[in-house]
Amino acid sequence: MQRRHCLIAALPWPCGAAWASSALQQAMRRAEALRDEALRAGDQPYGAVVLRGESIVGAAPSRVITAADPGAHAEREALRDAARRLGSNELRDCVLVSTSRPCAMCEAAAGQAGIVRMIYGTALSDGGAPQVRVDGADLVAAAEAGDLARLRQRLAAGTPVNARDARARTALLAATWADRIDAARLLIEGGADVNAKDELQDSPFLVAGAEGRLAILRLTLAAGADLRSTNRYGGTALIPAAHHGHVETVRELLKTKIDIDHVNRLGWTALLEAIILGDGGAAHGEIVRLLVAHGAQLQLADAQGVTPLAHAQARGQKTIVEILRRAGAKA
Ligand SMILES: [Zn+2]
Numbered sequence: 001m002q003r004r005h006c007l008i009a010a011l012p013w014p015c016g017a018a019w020a021s022s023a024l025q026q027a028m029r030r031a032e033a034l035r036d037e038a039l040r041a042g043d044q045p046y047g048a049v050v051l052r053g054e055s056i057v058g059a060a061p062s063r064v065i066t067a068a069d070p071g072a073h074a075e076r077e078a079l080r081d082a083a084r085r086l087g088s089n090e091l092r093d094c095v096l097v098s099t100s101r102p103c104a105m106c107e108a109a110a111g112q113a114g115i116v117r118m119i120y121g122t123a124l125s126d127g128g129a130p131q132v133r134v135d136g137a138d139l140v141a142a143a144e145a146g147d148l149a150r151l152r153q154r155l156a157a158g159t160p161v162n163a164r165d166a167r168a169r170t171a172l173l174a175a176t177w178a179d180r181i182d183a184a185r186l187l188i189e190g191g192a193d194v195n196a197k198d199e200l201q202d203s204p205f206l207v208a209g210a211e212g213r214l215a216i217l218r219l220t221l222a223a224g225a226d227l228r229s230t231n232r233y234g235g236t237a238l239i240p241a242a243h244h245g246h247v248e249t250v251r252e253l254l255k256t257k258i259d260i261d262h263v264n265r266l267g268w269t270a271l272l273e274a275i276i277l278g279d280g281g282a283a284h285g286e287i288v289r290l291l292v293a294h295g296a297q298l299q300l301a302d303a304q305g306v307t308p309l310a311h312a313q314a315r316g317q318k319t320i321v322e323i324l325r326r327a328g329a330k331a
Contacts, residue, residue, distance in 0.1 A: 058082025135165030209237025
């Protein structure tokens with residue numbers, strides 16, 4: 001009781017206020033209910049709540065299994081939920097209440113958001129203020145700059161190859177965005193995870209596909225890229241590659257077992273995106289030709305029932321209409 005009393009007094013609310021204790025207990029009961037919900041859904045047994053004053057402003061169960069997202073820990077999901085509801089990533093004066101002690105990734109996310117205190121477990125244990133760990137920031141910056149000497153030096157000094165910066169980006173992800181091929185090769189040879197996602201759900205493999213970083217894409221494929229991984233729109237690497245008109249990237253991905261007919265959260269396949277979001281020019285025409293040649297389903301319509309051919313016709317994409325018609329597509 002003594003400890004709990006100290007804890008309550010340390011919260012950024014009026015000292016010793018009776019409601020602070022009851023608000024924390026209520027928040028924990030909600031977190032425990034979310035944990036049970038996660039368990040029933042077949043997910044990991046964690047739940048978390050973000051508390052501001054007496055109000056619960058964010059709450060979530062673990063969605064690691066149900067959303068097939070290794071970063072969707074209950075604490076991070078609760079922080080996201082609060083940011084969405086409050087319309088701000090700044091969660092100043094908020095307390096993170098979770099069924100278990102937050103892991104390093106969640107603690108870093110809490111620190112970034114400005115969470116003042118972490119309370120965990122049935123006994124309302126005090127985790128103190130989150131320590132923002134940006135161990136990986138220097139390694140990530142070296143990768144982004146393509147500075148091989150600094151990369152080697154940091155790795156030799158003991159920075160883990162998969163260390164992250166404050167946005168949960170690994171050095172390999174930064175190298176991929178910046179198209180630093182030599183840096184990416186060095187990191188992958190050093191064991192970098194080609195599927196490690198940042199807070200935006202981007203991974204080196206997904207970004208290499210979406211942005212047409214062909215050389216790095218090949219490196220990620222050789223190093224065990226997860227062909228079924230998806231971005232924040234629920235799309236595989238193939239879909240944004242088709243959308244952005246990266247012909248060689250699409251060609252490379254079609255050599256793999258990637259699902260050519262995968263449908264993203266917008267209800268679109270790679271074929272639909274190449275038409276709807278493309279410009280009907282040479283690159284998108286070639287991509288449609290490749291997708292058709294590899295057996296993409298021609299009649300897989302969007303959520304409104306509009307087929308690829310109908311979309312191409314509506315946009316006056318003559319070459320694409322011709323390719324689809326010759327392959328036997330119907331509007
Ligand atoms: Zn966590």
